[in-house]
Amino acid sequence: MRYVSFVDEPTMAPDDFFMTEAIKEAKLALSLDEVPIGAIIVSNGKIIGRGHNLTEKLNDVTAHAEMQAFTAAANYLGGKYLKDCTLYVTIEPCVMCAGASYWTQISRIVYGAPDVQRGFRRINHNILHPKTEIIGGIKELECGSLVKDFFLSKRNKT
């Protein structure tokens, strides 16, 4: 795992900088022909967990980018709570991942593009831990296009 610190590139806004790192993870998923979604966990300006969607490769619906980033970050910290951390994820988390974020007590979730069909917000905002702040729309176009183009290319192949 590469640990990248924000101090290495202080000319970008932090949320843009870290979303760019999440997009790199999404592109790793794309290179494996997975739905291109990527996630990172940041603590004190440092990336402490990374993940990209691997549901096809692992034959496992639980292998979402966020779930792997949570596990990696907890492993890095040596504790299961991510109280002073931020999750950056290219697409709005699903119910499973939002439910997992509840258990981590993560401070902040920043997502790129909304997921109208499968995003957790279609159910109920109260899925998140009351201490978790959420914002969306960071690099929305780029994050959303990756997924849209992926499904478009799949449809064109069939």
Place this chain on the structure above:
Amino acid sequence: MRYVSFVDEPTMAPDDFFMTEAIKEAKLALSLDEVPIGAIIVSNGKIIGRGHNLTEKLNDVTAHAEMQAFTAAANYLGGKYLKDCTLYVTIEPCVMCAGASYWTQISRIVYGAPDVQRGFRRINHNILHPKTEIIGGIKELECGSLVKDFFLSKRNKT
């Protein structure tokens, strides 16, 4: 992993039989000083996945009994969908696990005791896949007592 078939013990009602197997998993968690919750996945009368809560041991909030059972069952089947399967779990699933069950498209969820504080039903019933049938209250007292007694013993120690 032990694969148990219902045909070995046809004198019990199937749901009671399989919940007893989930309780065995919960007791394994208890033996590791974990919150005692257990789960199994059944396909055609056969147990194809087992799991027990390991969140403390693995330092990982995603290591719920159900998540591990889903992963084990998908691994057994060689595909990520559990369309003709039943999840037996000793306690009502949380939002994360119910969200994961959505992705598996599992046919049926049978739980033991309700979880009023953290169960998925406190949020919204629509978390489950529309094809998933849910029933609760199978061996409710035994399933619930395991968790209640665990927390009681923890409180008495402090």
